Amino acid sequence: MRALFLYCLSLSASVWAQSSAVDAYVASESPIAKAGVLANIGPSGSKSSGAKAGVVIASPSSTNPNYLFTWTRDSSLVFKALIDQYTLGLDTTLRSEIDNFVSAETAQQQVSNPSGSVSSGGLGEPKFNIDLSAFTGAWGRPQRDGPALRSTALITYANWLIANGNASYVSSTLWPVIKLDLGYVVSFWNQTGFDLWEEVSSSSFFTTAVQHRSLREGAALATALGDTAAAQYTTQAANILCFLQSYWNPNGLYMTANTGGGRSGKDANTALASIHTFDAAAGCDAVTFQPCSDKALSSLKVYVDAFRSIYTINSGVASNAAVATGRYPEDSYMGGNPWYLTTAAVAEQLYDAIIVWKRTGNIEITSISLAFFQQFSSSVTTGVYASSTTTYSDLLAAVQTFADGFLVINAKYTPSGGGLAEQYSRSNGAPLSAADLTWSYAATLTAFGARAGVVPASWGASGLTVPSSCSTNSGGGGGVGTVSITFNEFATTVFGENIYLTGSIDALQNWSPDTALLLNTDNYPTWSITLNLPASTTFQYKFIRKFNGAVTWESDPNRQFTTPASGSSVINDSWR
Ligand SMILES: *[C@@H]1O[C@H](CO)[C@@H](O)[C@H](O)[C@H]1NC(C)=O
Ligand SMILES: *[C@@H]1O[C@H](CO)[C@@H](O)[C@H](O)[C@H]1NC(C)=O
Ligand SMILES: *[C@@H]1O[C@H](CO)[C@@H](O)[C@H](O)[C@H]1NC(C)=O
Numbered sequence: 420m421r422a423l424f425l426y427c428l429s430l431s432a433s434v435w436a437q438s439s440a441v442d443a444y445v446a447s448e449s450p451i452a453k454a455g456v457l458a459n460i461g462p463s464g465s466k467s468s469g470a471k472a473g474v475v476i477a478s479p480s481s482t483n484p485n486y487l488f489t490w491t492r493d494s495s496l497v498f499k500a501l502i503d504q505y506t507l508g509l510d511t512t513l514r515s516e517i518d519n520f521v522s523a524e525t526a527q528q529q530v531s532n533p534s535g536s537v538s539s540g541g542l543g544e545p546k547f548n549i550d551l552s553a554f555t556g557a558w559g560r561p562q563r564d565g566p567a568l569r570s571t572a573l574i575t576y577a578n579w580l581i582a583n584g585n586a587s588y589v590s591s592t593l594w595p596v597i598k599l600d601l602g603y604v605v606s607f608w609n610q611t612g613f614d615l616w617e618e619v620s621s622s623s624f625f626t627t628a629v630q631h632r633s634l635r636e637g638a639a640l641a642t643a644l645g646d647t648a649a650a651q652y653t654t655q656a657a658n659i660l661c662f663l664q665s666y667w668n669p670n671g672l673y674m675t676a677n678t679g680g681g682r683s684g685k686d687a688n689t690a691l692a693s694i695h696t697f698d699a700a701a702g703c704d705a706v707t708f709q710p711c712s713d714k715a716l717s718s719l720k721v722y723v724d725a726f727r728s729i730y731t732i733n734s735g736v737a738s739n740a741a742v743a744t745g746r747y748p749e750d751s752y753m754g755g756n757p758w759y760l761t762t763a764a765v766a767e768q769l770y771d772a773i774i775v776w777k778r779t780g781n782i783e784i785t786s787i788s789l790a791f792f793q794q795f796s797s798s799v800t801t802g803v804y805a806s807s808t809t810t811y812s813d814l815l816a817a818v819q820t821f822a823d824g825f826l827v828i829n830a831k832y833t834p835s836g837g838g839l840a841e842q843y844s845r846s847n848g849a850p851l852s853a854a855d856l857t858w859s860y861a862a863t864l865t866a867f868g869a870r871a872g873v874v875p876a877s878w879g880a881s882g883l884t885v886p887s888s889c890s891t892n893s894g895g896g897g898g899v900g901t902v903s904i905t906f907n908e909f910a911t912t913v914f915g916e917n918i919y920l921t922g923s924i925d926a927l928q929n930w931s932p933d934t935a936l937l938l939n940t941d942n943y944p945t946w947s948i949t950l951n952l953p954a955s956t957t958f959q960y961k962f963i964r965k966f967n968g969a970v971t972w973e974s975d976p977n978r979q980f981t982t983p984a985s986g987s988s989v990i991n992d993s994w995r
Contacts, residue, residue, distance in 0.1 A: 441870070459857040460516060491568070492615060493857060498517065524596060543565065563610070564625060567632070614677050625689070635879045636878040660707070719769075730742070741766075758841060763865075766822045766825035799814070823870075902986060904951075910962070910964070957982075
């Protein structure tokens with residue numbers, strides 16, 4: 420009895436010590452993270468010289484790696500965090516930064532780039548030079564989360580402006596920009612693209628989740644402004660919500676991050692999707708993957724557990740305590756390491772969950788979330804636990820401790836000046852890769868905010884139902900159709916050798932040499948194939964030779980083509 424009492428006392432002392440360690444980290448790191456974000460925004464940020472007004476650089480690092488570019492995804496997530504601070508009244512000094520961002524994005528949308536023009540898929544271009552000119556080098560493009568995330572940031576601002584008597588500015592200046600992005604989502608959500616880590620070309624849970632959100636809040640804003648596009652947004656949002664459910668892996672009990680890529684599918688992608696589509700009004704709804712939903716909590720456990728044994732710095736940590744997490748366990752970029760922003764995202768998802776449990780006054784445990792909760796109490800069973808029960812208060816405290824643990828780990832590996840790079844070493848925790856990553860700072864600020872109970876504005880996630888059968892956006896609803904494309908490749912071959920085609924989209928087998936498409940020899944030495952491909956789509960491709968089981972690829976760079984909006988095209992290439 421006495422031993423147990425002492426054990427409990429020391430346990431609660433360590434919990435108390437941890438919580439005050441997080442308090443100290445929040446106090447010291449908050450101003451550094453905020454200054455770190457602002458330093459990376461043009462025109463006057465101290466580390467972003469050369470960036471146009473409102474342009475967010477990913478990092479000042481210009482070599483190994485060179486991140487001195489602006490990504491639509493990173494910029495939009497960063498500005499969503501700033502717009503939340505402004506519109507929630509937490510920082511009233513940000514108005515001119517936000518207005519600069521609006522101007523920068525308005526200009527950037529119109530810049531023709533390798534993904535197309537503003538009307539032919541160019542909004543899916545992932546990154547630009549910091550003077551807002553197009554980046555024309557080879558890259559994993561398109562990435563279809565950018566327009567959705569940008570519209571979400573701008574819609575948050577627009578809703579606040581309308582509520583504060585400035586609807587005319589919304590109609591004249593914000594809505595045309597938002598509408599272009601929403602139109603892109605409507606047209607392209609049902610096509611593959613590169614994921615948020617810019618590596619896998621397939622469908623991606625994060626992308627689909629943020630696309631769904633953008634059309635829901637876009638429909639509400641369109642209605643408020645009297646724009647009839649609202650109906651189209653609502654129709655496609657329902658289709659996307661239906662598709663979103665298909666990522667669930669019922670055996671592994673987690674959302675599979677990507678439909679392609681040949682990995683486990685355990686990925687920070689899903690925790691990030693959950694926090695960036697958080698809507699406290701939706702409670703613990705699993706259909707929209709709310710942070711406290713059974714599916715999101717189970718996915719979080721599976722994701723976190725994937726890093727317990729692979730990083731040296733996680734060794735010796737109890738199997739139910741926080742560990743450093745990275746993008747996905749198979750990651751090999753820079754050696755495959757923990758990231759500040761992914762570890763912070765885990766904490767944020769848990770804090771968001773706590774916000775909702777406190778609001779609703781209960782915690783529900785289902786068979787799907789049981790393993791998550793059993794980490795904290797091996798004897799707990801499924802059921803609904805009201806705030807008056809000790810099970811509720813014990814679990815709430817345990818999840819708070821678990822969440823704080825992730826921030827303690829980031830704190831431990833934050834260097835003394837408080838600067839946050841992209842990653843820290845899996846073997847010794849030393850900072851790695853790009854210094855002063857804007858997204859690391861923004862992710863830290865939003866995790867701190869969630870810990871303090873900050874609740875972003877609702878986006879309409881509550882009460883949604885999933886259609887009984889899933890539809891695509893083609894045929895009605897303003898979607899895109901297909902066009903006929905003939906590929907001619909001039910290539911002399913030896914007997915038994917054949918020419919195949921593969922590329923970055925589903926219809927071109929997603930870069931698979933095994934399932935690449937065989938061309939015909941009707942006009943040898945020109946090899947040919949005619950395919951129906953999605954209209955107004957930019958893709959990359961290459962021809963390959965197969966002979967006696969050996970595969971030879973054409974030399975770099977990848978070839979690229981944008982299909983027309985309608986009709987047909989012929990592409991004449993020659994082996995290289
Ligand atoms: C509306 O907001 C814009 C952008 O910040 C600002 O320039 C304009 O002065 C505002 N108008 C009114 C009437 O507040
Ligand atoms: C398009 O939507 C359908 C219906 O949800 C789905 O089966 C298909 O996988 C989707 N394809 C892409 C590339 O989004
Ligand atoms: C492609 O080659 C065919 C046959 O040589 C020719 O008729 C056609 O004009 C060429 N098309 C383009 C777009 O170069």
